[in-house]
Amino acid sequence: MATHEIILAGFGGQGILFAGKLLAYCGMVSDKELSWLPSYGPEMRGGTCNCHVILSDEPVSSPLITKPTILFAMNQPSLEKFEGKVAPGGFIIYDSSLIASGVTRTDVTGVALPATQLAHEMNESKLANMILMGSLIKHTGIIDIETVKKALTKVVPAKKPELYDVNLNCILKGMEN
């Protein structure tokens, strides 16, 4: 595995930190070096929220990402804020239900997915994050679905095991797109 430096960003409440945690646990179950750094403070409660996840074979130096190789954007301000920072050759996936503009750079790969709309159609309006994550996994190939399944058992709260299937279905839905 090369080093993947992933910034996930969106509104507080969209499950940005949860999606980042899933990636971090993917690193855990496959014995990678990793770090998970959240934004904290008032942004968690409705403002913009982001999370830096690094997965690598090498020990992680700076946990702070300034040149992400992957951007996972769930709202307009996030795409605007981070698009310019993505490393050349990098990958951007964004929720086109909530982001009217697209990726303007030509030296990165941009993938649009109407994740929020798909989530509504599935009656899982809170899980657009997992749909987008499924699509990210499919397009980048940074982790395989078996790893994701193992990681998911770790991030779903022990008291709510039924959420495993719900989340997994959304990830699988995202992988179709």
Next chain:
Amino acid sequence: MEEKVLMKGNEALARAAIEAGCRFFFGYPITPQTEVAAYMAKQMPKIGGTFLQAESEVAAINMVYGAAGAGARVLTSSSSPGVSLKSEGISYIAGSDLPCVICNIVRGGPGLGGIQPAQSDYFQATKGGGHGDYHMIVLAPCSVQEMVNLVKEAFDLADYYRMPVMIMGDGMLGQMMEPVSFGSYKSSKELAEKTWATTGTKLERKRNIINSLYITPEELEKLVVERYKKYDTIIESEARSEEYMCEDADIIIAAYGTIARVSKTAIKRARDKGLKVGLIRPITLWPFDKKPFEKYSEKVKSFLTVEMSMGQMIEDVKLAVSGKAPVEFYGRTGGMIPTPEEILEKLENMMGGER
């Protein structure tokens, strides 16, 4: 091999304290270290320990004073403005030769400041904070794993030297999650029984008295001088740092905690461009490890201190380098974090100025 778990720095800090035998936690919530108290509130009752949310930081540190006096392993944690409030109590604890561990998960200041990461409490931690001639041992972890190991060691150092030990992190380290294992720390110190503790004489021994008030100046001076002999031993035997790529370096960065890691990324990029840069990462902020600076001060072109402050540790770096090489500074403050790009630009400017 023991299985690793994924934990926030703050939670790992709390768990490590419990594993070190800490059974008393007194604190008052403040961002960005509230998870420490939350973890303690959940776990302490399960193991017969005490979690108490005090009415203020001042109350919390005085509860620490009491528990430490009774010989317990005790922790308090806070963030910058809260540690200012605790400073009076810390001075009393130091003046009474009591062991305890205090964590400062630093945020931007002065005043209420902000809640984002900072290192602007270096002076407070290493040069006083409270009044009087005293020191704390100050440990500065740079990863969640090192946080665990140093918290465990902090309790041993506190008991061994009978003095307060501070763990100094920042909001980034407190909030971030990394894989961590809890079994790797082994104590290297033989700890004496706490015969000085005020546990009740049961009419079987002389009273123990814990006190920091000495009206006779001759008596107080003697005590302080004795304490400074202990500090000399600590300076001699506990000062510690990590060296990274220093052997052939033209510039050596001095940085601690998370900023040392950001600096490492800058160093890798600098080396890709052919710039020979290394890092000295102080692990103990007090005592400050002068040796590596002395070792390299005549070999390097210059030092660069990088901090999340307007420049505090740089004074210790300059004292250690002792005028033998220039010491430059790059810092961000108020909750802003220096980026690898900014550090690299500073390095390039420093090298460019040479040509």
